[in-house]
Amino acid sequence: MLIISRTITLPESELVERFLRADGPGGQHVNRTESAVELRFDVLNSPSLPDDIRARLLARRDRRLTGDGVLVIQARRFRDQARNRDDVRERLVEIIRGVLVPPKKRVATRPTRASKERRLVGKQQRGKIKQTRSRKPDLE
Structure with a gap:
């Protein structure tokens, strides 16, 4: 259960996690472990979100939001999977x-008359x- 506010919580069933191999430091270990996390949350079809919040989320100009209304967030900041989750x-x-x-x-x-005059004098x-x-x- 993911708690957003007093009235909004997201059940685990609505969150889809996928684990990937992360790039960056870590030596040979980074080639064998899948420490990066990709989280998918279906904003468009989520029953947990109120309609007004869903509309504001979908209206955001966010490149992480797909055309199907799915929010995709990746985390690969840390070297271990638990911290990235x-x-x-x-x-x-x-x-x-x-x-x-x-x-x-x-x-x-x-605009006020004075601000118009200031603008013209400046020009x-x-x-x-x-x-x-x-x-x-x-x-x-």
Whole structure:
């Protein structure tokens, strides 16, 4: 059981783990052991997630999310499998907790008259600076 919040928990049956050979340091040992972990979580078909959280998770522009709505996370930071399993599960919890709070709605505002004038004055000053850089044609 993976605890996300007081109201959301993910059962082990919804998490699919696959173990891979990790690259990086470790000598010959790294060639024989499968210490990297790939965790797959089906966001689209998960009965444990409320609809609003599922929608926010699927709306994220995350390259780890497949077209089928499956979140794929890999962990190969550590040399042993148990630490990589813990790491990948913590990262899944962080991703889901990141969408628990709905984003604030943006309130449309208009620029003030003073800010418009400041912008125009700044543009005029910048234009004068650039004008002084140009060479005047020689009059003969």
